[in-house]
Amino acid sequence: MARDVQFTIDCADPAALAAFWAEALGYRVQAPPPGFGSWDEALEAWGVPPERRNDASAAVDPDGNGPRLFFQRVPEGKQVKNRVHLDVRAAPGLQGDERMAALEAEAERLIALGAKRLGRHEPAPPLAFGHLVLADPEGNEFCLD
Secondary structure, eight states, X not given: OOOOOEEEXXXXXXXXXXXXXXXXXXXXXXXXXXXXXXXXXHHHHXXXXXXXXXXXXXXXXXXXXXXEEEEEEOSSOOOSOOSSOEEEOSSTTOOHHHHHHHHHHHHHHHHHTTOEEEEEEOOBTTXXXXXXXXXXXXXXXXXXX
């Protein structure tokens, strides 16, 4: 039986990182539970102190197809390269110059949202089609593929 999965990302600012990834992927920040107009309203009702209200956040696919991204605050900063990373499929089916131009355009959009460019890998057929490496606002690496 296939399992539903979510990706959990340790970070310093869950709300900001959830907002970045929601915009990057066409997701949305997860809405508060029914009966609450905002997360602050829900957390207030549950007795969560203000300093703990950004301990977690999530981004979800509005169509319900993609995995949920869960962001949790941790005290330590990022230390080393990710062992697992996201590949954002920004140019599926494209090749050569057309592919790289599409990746560059998407990189510029994400950089305007707070991402940082880390590298470019040129196409090397027959197996490598070219990709860009970026980091989200907290330094987590991801690829534009």
